[in-house]
Amino acid sequence: MPELPEVETIRTYLIPHIKGQGIKQVDVRLARMLENVSITKFKRELKDQVIKRLLRRGKYLIFEMPQQTFVIHLGMTGQVIFVPSDFQGIKPFKRTVTGWQQATGPYLVDKHTHVIFHLGNNGRMLFRDVRTFGKIFLTGNQWQRHPRLAKLGPEPLEITIETFLQKTNRWQSARPVKSLLLDQTFLAGIGNIYADEALFKAKIHPETPAHNVSHKKAKELLKAIRFVLKKGIRNFGTSFSDYRKPDGSKGNNLESLLVYGRGGKECRECKMILQKITVAQRGTVFCPRCQEGR
Ligand SMILES: [Zn+2]
Numbered sequence: 001m002p003e004l005p006e007v008e009t010i011r012t013y014l015i016p017h018i019k020g021q022g023i024k025q026v027d028v029r030l031a032r033m034l035e036n037v038s039i040t041k042f043k044r045e046l047k048d049q050v051i052k053r054l055l056r057r058g059k060y061l062i063f064e065m066p067q068q069t070f071v072i073h074l075g076m077t078g079q080v081i082f083v084p085s086d087f088q089g090i091k092p093f094k095r096t097v098t099g100w101q102q103a104t105g106p107y108l109v110d111k112h113t114h115v116i117f118h119l120g121n122n123g124r125m126l127f128r129d130v131r132t133f134g135k136i137f138l139t140g141n142q143w144q145r146h147p148r149l150a151k152l153g154p155e156p157l158e159i160t161i162e163t164f165l166q167k168t169n170r171w172q173s174a175r176p177v178k179s180l181l182l183d184q185t186f187l188a189g190i191g192n193i194y195a196d197e198a199l200f201k202a203k204i205h206p207e208t209p210a211h212n213v214s215h216k217k218a219k220e221l222l223k224a225i226r227f228v229l230k231k232g233i234r235n236f237g238t239s240f241s242d243y244r245k246p247d248g249s250k251g252n253n254l255e256s257l258l259v260y261g262r263g264g265k266e267c268r269e270c271k272m273i274l275q276k277i278t279v280a281q282r283g284t285v286f287c288p289r290c291q292e293g294r
Pocket of ligand 1: 267268269270271272287288289290291
């Protein structure tokens with residue numbers, strides 16, 4: 001699932017291509033990708049509007065226009081691809097042994113391409129989503145007040161250490177610390193990849209009850225969260241499965257992951273075999289030696 005670094009990478013890539021561009025037309029090929037808005041209304045609200053700003057809040061991409069704002073959430077497998085005007089033709093499908101049609105190139109328009117935004121520069125922005133858990137919705141001008149966005153916790157790269165410690169001081173909860181990290185109302189933008197990476201970096205067992213995380217450990221945890229998120233952004237995101245940059249290429253962060261996706265392999269620090277368990281219904285990888293003790 002795309003998390004903060006992946007969504008931020010998409011945002012940074014898109015800005016020079018879409019900022020200041022008018023929306024000439026929108027094709028919606030799958031109505032249920034739109035949340036609480038009909039295709040007719042969505043097309044009408046976007047037509048001839050200019051994209052003024054592209055922002056990110058948690059895992060949401062926010063497209064501000066003068067009269068309206070639309071928001072994209074990528075769900076599990078969503079992709080935003082930008083096709084420049086000088087692109088010639090569409091690359092053909094490739095069929096794999098499992099029968100899935102895989103994206104063979106950056107500019108694939110296939111049965112998983114659900115929404116196409118035609119822009120003033122004759123570029124196209126494609127929303128592609130295999131599992132279709134992604135969503136696009138309108139918020140009006142006050143996107144901060146939309147229910148999905150209003151309930152989000154602070155941005156982990158912006159929260160001060162003091163505010164973070166105040167939040168963790170109130171951790172009376174026996175909930176595993178990993179489950180709190182995944183809770184978007186606690187901090188916005190962290191998912192399974194960067195939660196596992198941050199807990200490893202801070203040497204905290206993922207099942208540690210939140211009230212057992214000391215002040216000192218909480219400080220280390222915030223530092224670790226920032227470290228792994230910034231590294232993810234520098235590496236243009238983690239392409240573990242479907243995530244792609246808007247030019248269709250993969251991010252570079254996968255090779256640098258220390259625990260996520262490495263269950264059964266050796267810990268890069270102590271050579272112990274990394275364990276895979278389930279925490280908060282999510283596969284969780286940790287090192288029993290580096291992250292011992294709850
Ligand atoms: Zn280890």
